[in-house]
Amino acid sequence: MHNxxxxxxxxxxxxxxxxxxxxxxNRVFSDNLADAAGAxxxxxxxxxxxxxxxxxxxxxxxxxxxxxxxxxxxxxDKVQKFILVGAGNMGKALMNYPGFEKNSIRxxxxxxxxxxxxxxxxxxxxxxxxxxxxxxxxNSVQFAIICVPVLAAPxxxxxxxxxxxxxxxxxxxxxxxxxxxxxxxxxxxxxELENIIxxxxxxxxxxx
Amino acid sequence: MHNxxxxxxxxxxxxxxxxxxxxxxNRVFSDNLADAAGAxxxxxxxxxxxxxxxxxxxxxxxxxxxxxxxxxxxxxDKVQKFILVGAGNMGKALMNYPGFEKNSIRxxxxxxxxxxxxxxxxxxxxxxxxxxxxxxxxNSVQFAIICVPVLAAPxxxxxxxxxxxxxxxxxxxxxxxxxxxxxxxxxxxxxELENIIxxxxxxxxxxx
DNA sequence: AAATGCTTGTGAATATTTTCACAATAATTA
DNA sequence: TAATTATTGTGAAAATATTCACAAGCATTT
Numbered sequence: 001m002h003n004x005x006x007x008x009x010x011x012x013x014x015x016x017x018x019x020x021x022x023x024x025x026n027r028v029f030s031d032n033l034a035d036a037a038g039a040x041x042x043x044x045x046x047x048x049x050x051x052x053x054x055x056x057x058x059x060x061x062x063x064x065x066x067x068x069x070x071x072x073x074x075x076x077d078k079v080q081k082f083i084l085v086g087a088g089n090m091g092k093a094l095m096n097y098p099g100f101e102k103n104s105i106r107x108x109x110x111x112x113x114x115x116x117x118x119x120x121x122x123x124x125x126x127x128x129x130x131x132x133x134x135x136x137x138x139n140s141v142q143f144a145i146i147c148v149p150v151l152a153a154p155x156x157x158x159x160x161x162x163x164x165x166x167x168x169x170x171x172x173x174x175x176x177x178x179x180x181x182x183x184x185x186x187x188x189x190x191x192e193l194e195n196i197i198x199x200x201x202x203x204x205x206x207x208x
Numbered sequence: 209m210h211n212x213x214x215x216x217x218x219x220x221x222x223x224x225x226x227x228x229x230x231x232x233x234n235r236v237f238s239d240n241l242a243d244a245a246g247a248x249x250x251x252x253x254x255x256x257x258x259x260x261x262x263x264x265x266x267x268x269x270x271x272x273x274x275x276x277x278x279x280x281x282x283x284x285d286k287v288q289k290f291i292l293v294g295a296g297n298m299g300k301a302l303m304n305y306p307g308f309e310k311n312s313i314r315x316x317x318x319x320x321x322x323x324x325x326x327x328x329x330x331x332x333x334x335x336x337x338x339x340x341x342x343x344x345x346x347n348s349v350q351f352a353i354i355c356v357p358v359l360a361a362p363x364x365x366x367x368x369x370x371x372x373x374x375x376x377x378x379x380x381x382x383x384x385x386x387x388x389x390x391x392x393x394x395x396x397x398x399x400e401l402e403n404i405i406x407x408x409x410x411x412x413x414x415x416x
Numbered sequence: 417a418a419a420t421g422c423t424t425g426t427g428a429a430t431a432t433t434t435t436c437a438c439a440a441t442a443a444t445t446a
Numbered sequence: 447t448a449a450t451t452a453t454t455g456t457g458a459a460a461a462t463a464t465t466c467a468c469a470a471g472c473a474t475t476t
Contacts, residue, residue, distance in 0.1 A: 003462080007406050011399040015381055019358070029423065038383045038394075041423090042465055049425055057424045058472045075405040082401070089304045093297035094397070098357075099381055103398045142408060143401070150227070166411075167404035173223055173307055175246045183407040185400055186246075189302070190311045191219040192393055193290070193351070196375035197283040198215050199391040200350060203374075211432080237453070249453095250435055257455055265454040266442045 002050065007074075009047055012037040014070040021063050029060040076104045081141050083165075084110040085156050086148035087117045087126045090171060094145060095124045107145070109135060113152075129156075133163040146170040157184070210258065215282075217255055220245045222278040229271050237268040284312045289349050291373075292318040293364050294356035295325045295334045298379060302353060303332045315353070317343060321360075337364075341371040354378040365392070 016036035020028060030041040030048075037044070048055070053069050055061035071077050082100075084091055087110045094100075095107055110126045112118065119126040127135065135141070144165045148156050153172035160168060161182055168184045170176050173191075178184040224244035228236060238249040238256075245252070256263070261277050263269035279285050290308075292299055295318045302308075303315055318334045320326065327334040335343065343349070352373045356364050361380035368376060369390055376392045378384050381399075386392040 002410075004403065004407075005463080007403055008399060011402040011406075012383065012396065014402075015396060015399060016383065019382055031423090036383065038385075040465075042467095043463095045423090045425060046464080055424060056472065057470070058422050058474090060423070073406070074402045075409050076402065080401075080405050089301035093301035096297045097397060099398050100401075103402075105398065105401050143404060145401075167408040169400055169404060174227055175220065175224065175244065177246075181411055183404050183411070185404050187395070187400065188220070188223060189305060190307050190313065191216060191223060192377055192395065193288075193308075193313050193353075194219040194222075194282045194284065194311075195212065195215055196351060196377060196391050196393050197288050198219075198281070199212075200375040201283050202210075203389055203391070213433085239453090248435075250437095251433095253453095253455060254434080263454060264442060265440070266444090266452050268453070 006047055006050070009037065009039055009043070010051070010070055011074055012039075013044065013047070014067060014074065014076075017063055017067050017070070021067070025063050027060045028063055028066075030055075033061075079104045079106050080143060081139065082107045082143045082145055083132065083136065083141050084145045084147060085112070085129065085132065085160070086110075086146060086152075087112040087114075087119075088147060091145075091147035094147065108139060108141070111135075129159075132159065136160075136163040136165060141165065143167045144169075146172055146176070148172055150174050214255055214258065217245065217247055217251070218259070218278055219282060220247075221252065221255070222275060222282065222284075225271055225275050225278070229275070233271050235268045236271055236274075238263075241269075287312045287314050288351060289347065290315045290351045290353055291340070291344065291349050292353045292355060293320070293337065293340065293368070294318075294354060294360075295320040295322075295327075296355060299353075299355035302355065316347065316349070319343075337367075340367065344368070344371040344373060349373065351375045352377075354380055354384070356380055358382050 013033055016033060020036060030044040034041045034044045051073055053066065082105060084094060084107050091110060095110055100107060107124055110124060111129045111132045112126055113129045117126055118128060142165065144160050146153055146156055146168055150172050153170065153174050153176060157168060157176045161179055166182050168176065170184060170186045173188045175186050176184045221241055224241060228244060238252040242249045242252045259281055261274065290313060292302060292315050299318060303318055308315060315332055318332060319337045319340045320334055321337045325334055326336060350373065352368050354361055354364055354376060358380045361378065361382050361384060365376065365384045369387055374390050378392060378394045381396045383394050384392045
């Protein structure tokens with residue numbers, strides 16, 4: 001099993017490649033790609049060699065072929081079904097995020113405890129949370145996104161994991177713990193902004 | 209200057225501490241905190257020693273004191289002003305995200321090119337993008353969040369940086385490059401989900 | 417067809433990060 | 447007050463990750 005940063009980079013390479021493809025690139029060199037993906041050329045080549053992605057010496061890499069190979073590695077050769085819990089502002093924004101559909105990621109339903117948020121007939125239906133367990137089983141869903149308030153997040157996570165969800169992206173500002181055979185990724189927006197604030201201030205005090 | 213992961217962890221410790229404080233903890237030990245923040249106790253102590261955060265041997269750390277010290281390090285002792293560009297679904301969700309105000313992060317205005325999205329008199333005003341440069345200067349804004357479509361993102365970034373913005377959180381799925389003295393953090397939602405998909409599948413094939 | 421130039425692929429070297437392990441020491445108990 | 451116990455703080459060791467540097471090899475030029 002390979003490390004998280006490495007897989008993140010593969011995914012960034014893929015994203016950069018799709019952008020380069022729109023600019024009519026047929027081939028890329030490791031340094032083009034490094035530049036577009038925020039890495040170094042040696043890193044790109046090393047990552048590729050780990051996964052057996054080969055180019056041509058002097059000829060670089062074929063964009064289409066590389067995207068296809070990365071798709072395979074990243075499980076993008078077929079559509080991946082997600083559910084979402086918490087149809088608040090953030091939840092709704094994610095339900096409508098155009099990047100997902102384009103990238104074989106489909107949010108097939110959302111769930112909420114708030115009656116006023118329900119919309120069982122919408123394009124992406126919003127259903128009562130008590131139906132989530134059945135829904136997961138019936139539709140063989142493996143992946144979920146949590147967008148509920150911090151206090152509800154641990155319970156929701158527990159429900160999802162016990163219903164068979166294997167991978168969770170959590171936006172609630174509390175670190176959810178995974179269990180054997182499951183993966184939880186936590187995005188804490190405040191933390192991300194604090195990081196930026198810190199480094200801007202650090203730059204100031206270095207130059208002062 | 210310290211490394212990104214380390215600062216991220218400090219920020220997570222802070223987040224975990226505020227959660228622990230709600231549970232009436234006065235003191236924490238490095239292993240409590242590690243557990244809550246997803247780290248190891250040795251890591252917590254090492255990080256703290258780098259920043260001169262001291263506890264009591266056998267007595268652990270005082271929660272309030274630690275939060276105050278972390279606030280200082282992370283620039284949370286005063287409100288940090290942000291602007292946001294791109295008042296679409298995601299942009300609006302972030303404008304209403306309750307975690308920011310609680311954490312001394314204030315989005316003071318949003319900007320868009322789409323006339324129909326403007327709302328100059330809203331709580332957080334949504335203004336025409338052409339006003340952004342003046343606004344940044346007049347209000348001494350250092351930080352921005354980009355929530356525009358991928359094709360617009362590089363231009364918007366250029367405008368913001370040349371207007372004096374020093375730190376950007378970018379949600380557009382393209383890696384924006386910083387310039388001297390600036391910090392750009394990129395969050396690519398597709399990449400995050402791909403990571404989860406990969407590791408769930410990796411677990412399956414390991415156990416198969 | 418040989419020479420040249422450019423880019424890959426990768427082992428070795430370097431750098432960074434994390435973990436270990438234990439002396440120092442504060443709280444608690446006897 | 448002395449003994450015991452629990453936890454910090456931190457060098458040293460181990461593990462990981464990144465970069466270097468260059469032989470191998472393809473494309474282009476001469």
